[in-house]
Structure formats: structure tokens, C-alpha cells
Amino acid sequence: MSSETIWYKSGARQVSSYSDVLETRTKSGITWEWMGRVDTSGHIDFTWEFDWSELRSLGVDELTGHITVSSTNNRFQAKTINVKITEDKQEITKKVEGDYNSYNVYFEYFLTTHYAPVLEKPSDEEMFAPSDQNDTILVVEGKKLHVNKTVISLLPFRIFPRSLFSSSFKEGQMDEIPIGDVSYDDFALLLSNFYPIQVFPTDKTVEKLLEMARRFLVSSAKRSAEYHLLNVSRIKNEKMLWMADEYVMPTLLEKCIRRLDTDKAKKMNQSEEFEKLSDKTKSILLYRLLDLI
Known part of the structure; x- marks a missing residue:
């Protein structure tokens, strides 16, 4: 802009x-x-x-x-x-x-x-295109992501069991491995957080990345999203506080609560995000408001 x-x-x-x-x-x-x-x-x-x-x-x-x-x-x-x-x-x-x-x-x-300068993200087709280093194809919604089987098997996520990449496993011999119950865009977003190159979260992608990280137990993706929210994000404090509560990020939650003054605490109490908060976090906000009065 x-x-x-x-x-x-x-x-x-x-x-x-x-x-x-x-x-x-x-x-x-x-x-x-x-x-x-x-x-x-x-x-x-x-x-x-x-x-x-x-x-x-x-x-x-x-x-x-x-x-x-x-x-x-x-x-x-x-x-x-x-x-x-x-x-x-x-x-x-x-x-x-x-x-x-x-x-x-x-x-x-x-x-x-x-x-702030925005780095242009390579297209998913470019990142997961066929190459000499790729020997496995993941198929999501009929679309193909070309990956390196050895590298993928060592990455810190649990989208499929490690045995899937073993030579003794039936699908370990397959050229193409189907991945179900997830959209192509969401899966590519999760994968590109650490492979083949790290694409850092943005304010547009961070919430979806947190959702995917929780669904597939990808702790490294969650840490990347939390770092973005703590140090880079321009998301409004009310929305960020909800994400901190929803995806269990205590450091971010503490930072968001510290930002609240009397007016912002009252505004938070009337916001759409407030209704989604856990009872524990609602109680913390109440004590924060009492401290400010």
C-alpha cells in the first residue's frame, strides 16, 4: 500500500x-x-x-x-x-x-x-512442483504436491503415521499418497510453514495456520504463528486476545490483557470475541477491569 x-x-x-x-x-x-x-x-x-x-x-x-x-x-x-x-x-x-x-x-x-514490506509468497504450484529432489506426490482434493519422502518423514508433524513412509508399508511403495478430510489450500499453508521453504505467517493466514496446527498437532507451526502475533501482527487486540485464549498461548494472552485500559476493557466486554472466550479468561478480564477502576 x-x-x-x-x-x-x-x-x-x-x-x-x-x-x-x-x-x-x-x-x-x-x-x-x-x-x-x-x-x-x-x-x-x-x-x-x-x-x-x-x-x-x-x-x-x-x-x-x-x-x-x-x-x-x-x-x-x-x-x-x-x-x-x-x-x-x-x-x-x-x-x-x-x-x-x-x-x-x-x-x-x-x-x-x-x-511494512510484504514478502510475496511463491504460489503453491511453484513450491510443490516436480523436481529431481521430489520422489513422492501427496494428493489433496485431486491436486498434487510433489515432496521429498525422506524430508517429509522427518518433519515435526503428525499428518500421517511415520510407518507410511516405510518401505515395508503398502503405501510406502506408492507414487501418490492421498490425503483426505482437508482442503488443498489449508494443507499447503500448513506444509509451507516449514517445507520446502519457510513461508512466514501473515495477518491473513495466521488464524487458519493455528487451526491447522491444532488439528494436526504441529507444534512448530503454532510457535511460528504465536511469534507473528507477539512481534509482527497488526490484528486488533480483541481478536488477538481471543486467539490467545482459543489456541492456548499464555504469553500472548498476558500481553493482550496488559494492553487493556479502562475503555478498551469495557469495549472488550461488549465485543463479539468476548462471548467466545473461556470462563477462565473472562474472569481474568473482570479482575483486570476492577484493577483499572
Whole structure:
């Protein structure tokens, strides 16, 4: 996706030794809180806190640009802060020198969205095409996946018994081995997580990969999916929390619960995902909400 630049200009606000939050607003997927206070020397301490989780869920990896804060009555020269925002609720601070006990101020920002690069996944036909290294064909929904029997037999999954690849097993002599009760796309997704090359999960494939990993007891695929959710994913916290609960990922569950503030905890309580949670996790969320009150 292409980058876009988001521009905003605030209205005038008075900042003094008694002021705190000057503005809270949301625009184009960014929510911010602008704070300011004058210290005993007449200097102003400004803080901006940005929550851009909505943009992160759409694949935005970071925001870059600048913030300019100005005085409407020219009590200080406009100050510009170059910013690079990479974390949720990241704070930007700026101290402006002055000699007054109150100021009329405003700010504007120009922030450019940057999307994480997406590696293009080879097609299943390319990954599982015939080659000199492949000596076995797995047939799923009438489609063929060419694989190396020796390598497949050593991989850490239990789609079929190890004896299937033994020379003494009847089907061990077959050129083609049928795999039933699974779709071709789902099976190829599971297999490509570690063979013939590792294709890493994406936000579009991670839930299906977890489902397949549980069904076929593929622990390595589950670990790969969990790593993606912990470190890469932009999936909304409510959905991620449900997956952590559904597929038993305690580290991810703890991280999702830590992210909840009062508003998000209440929103989670009203969400579709909340109804799907286990009673144990619902209880944890209730205690979390009580701690926040």
C-alpha cells in the first residue's frame, strides 16, 4: 500500500501553570492527547501521546514527520519537532523557553504512514512442483504436491503415521499418497510453514495456520504463528486476545490483557470475541477491569 501524509492543525488553547490536557482528538486512525503546563521559570513543557493502533491494524509500520507548536501572540518562536512514531501510545515531548505565566498556543502536524514490506509468497504450484529432489506426490482434493519422502518423514508433524513412509508399508511403495478430510489450500499453508521453504505467517493466514496446527498437532507451526502475533501482527487486540485464549498461548494472552485500559476493557466486554472466550479468561478480564477502576 502507498504511504499517505496526514495533516492536522489545532485550535488555539491557553497553557498556564494550572493547565494539563489541552486537547484530545481522533483523526484518520490516530488518537492523540496534547498536554502542556508552564513551569515556575515561564518555560512550557509540551507532551503529545499518540495512539495509532487502528492504523497498525491496517498494516502501518510507523509514522514519521514533524510537529510544530506556535504561539498566537508571538510570545515564543515556533518550534518544530521531528518525530518517528513506532510504538503504541508513544509520547513526544518538547520544552519551550519563555518568560510568561500563560500563553495562547496551537500546534500542527504532518505525519506520513509507512507500511511494512510484504514478502510475496511463491504460489503453491511453484513450491510443490516436480523436481529431481521430489520422489513422492501427496494428493489433496485431486491436486498434487510433489515432496521429498525422506524430508517429509522427518518433519515435526503428525499428518500421517511415520510407518507410511516405510518401505515395508503398502503405501510406502506408492507414487501418490492421498490425503483426505482437508482442503488443498489449508494443507499447503500448513506444509509451507516449514517445507520446502519457510513461508512466514501473515495477518491473513495466521488464524487458519493455528487451526491447522491444532488439528494436526504441529507444534512448530503454532510457535511460528504465536511469534507473528507477539512481534509482527497488526490484528486488533480483541481478536488477538481471543486467539490467545482459543489456541492456548499464555504469553500472548498476558500481553493482550496488559494492553487493556479502562475503555478498551469495557469495549472488550461488549465485543463479539468476548462471548467466545473461556470462563477462565473472562474472569481474568473482570479482575483486570476492577484493577483499572
